[in-house]
Amino acid sequence: MVNQWHKEEAGVLAVQMAAHTAGLISRDQTKHDFGIDLQFELTDDRGDGTGRLLAVQIKTGKSYFSNPTTDGWWFYISERHARYWLNHSLPVILALHDDRNEATYWVRVASDTIESTETGGSKVLVPSGQVLDESAFAHIARFAERRRSISTGTFVDTPGRHRVVMKEAMEAAARDDARIAFELAQGTGTLMVTDATYHMGDPMGRYVLTAYREFDEFLALVLVVNHLTSLNKLLESVNEPCVRLQALLKGFAMAMPNDAHLDEVEHLKQYIALNAATYWGGAI
Structure with missing residues (x-):
């Protein structure tokens, strides 16, 4: 029987390998991990870091595929994790790794992907069509585009x-x-x-x-x-x-x-x- 840590590490390695092949820099978040496993940094044509970052949470195992739909799988999120991911300063990618077929699927966790459940919790649909491989990072990288947001602070209170x-x-x-x-x-x-x-x-x-x-x-x-x-x-x-x-x-x-x-x-x-x-x- 494979230990859970072994499964989780296999999922992390699979995502890291896809990112490595796509030319991204990968950094483990092993200290004080709270809902983020890895950080990826985008690189330029020379392979140098650009300062554009992505945060990634990885879940591995068949239990995370136990709520299928016609388009993918529902992933249920605790209130504190939903709040943490939505308030994160980096774009957050959730990756589900299926160790039965070694395939990984992804979705960006954002206000337009998270839905409320009937019990007041949160869930996000991880599409079966969004396979996390080398080619996927061309799309995912767009979430880390640097932008100059100049908030007026008008609505910061409520x-x-x-x-x-x-x-x-x-x-x-x-x-x-x-x-x-x-x-x-x-x-x-x-x-x-x-x-x-x-x-x-x-x-x-x-x-x-x-x-x-x-x-x-x-x-x-x-x-x-x-x-x-x-x-x-x-x-x-x-x-x-x-x-x-x-x-x-x-x-x-x-x-x-x-x-x-x-x-x-x-x-x-x-x-x-x-x-x-x-x-x-x-x-x-």
Whole structure:
């Protein structure tokens, strides 16, 4: 019989090997480990460290695959671990290693992946399609993109309460911005909002950047998608072509305020492009 420590070490080694093959620097978190087993540092073309880090928690054994779904497996999280991972300064990756077939699966633990259970706990779906191998790190590395977040501190006192209020307020502003953009485009008598020329206006860009800095990427994504949905409903009402997300993102930087850093804009564009279809539930 294989001891549990032997199983756990096998899972850690499998993840380390995948990261090593992908060119990442791996560091064990053996001292005072509390929910993080490894740290990975991304490297540049010369193999030098970049200072961009990822935190990884690894679980090994068939018991972690005992709650299957059609898309993967549910992993149930204690309250303290959920709080610890969500408040972590680094992006957190959860890796489940199946020692029966030596396959490892991953998911990012974030506000848009964690779900509440009926008993008040938390869970996260680890997709069966997200195999942690060398190629997976090209996608995972995007979570560690350096960004220059400049929080105003407006909501630092009670972020949970303000999150709901700001979400509702900014979504209402998104609808207004879409309506105004549509009306201005009709000012000449010819509709100028087209798939090739449209981008969000500066007010909407400010809302999106505020959501991103004060809360997270997911809230910013919700605002962008809801904004585009509102605009397209207006376009459809007069039998005009809808604007696609790809067209909006091409002009995304034009909507951002002057203090938006290039890293912030590019990181947000990548996140929206990768996750909008899942949130929207349709083609983009």
